[in-house]
Amino acid sequence: MSSSRLRLPLRLLPLAAAAILLAGCTAGPLYGARGIDPATGASSSALTAMRGRVSMPIAPTRTSQVFRNAMLYALNGAEGARDPIFELRYSVTASDQVSSLEAGTGIPSASLYRMTVDFELVRLQDGRPITKGQRFAMVPYDRTQQLYAAERAVIDARDQAGKAVAERVLSAIAPVLKREAENPAPVTPSK
Structure with a gap:
């Protein structure tokens, strides 16, 4: 066998490996179209019906409000929650950790901002939690001696x-x- 006949398949090996790995990929956009509604001809997905159906309690702090605003926009877009089916309950904690000091002065020059969210998605119909968990994010930022910039x-962090x-919370609750x-939960008659 000549070496030129072996080089062509070896050059295609990374492409073939990528094709095999991506063949099993089932990820898609959260509210992206998965099919066509036979009645209207419009694109639809199972999660499109959930847009605007998840509410969240009022945030007690500015830090919680930052998370709540981002989460509500991801869940409901620019609309408010209408006739909610679920409530996303949450608790937000944040910390600021110095990660670097200036040599000689000991003044902080860099920090890490960490936000942690404990969450629970509750079905309002029966008050039953259907998923819960904890997610966090860390953002590095530079410190300065200028008050406004600091x-x-x-x-910003x-x-x-x-x-x-x-x-991260959205990617945890989206499959649920x-x-x-x-497969909506059956309506149980009240006693």
């Missing part, structure tokens, strides 16, 4: 952490919401 850096942790949309 405050702005903390605010908090905003970035809120968006990042909201994405999809399952609930495809």
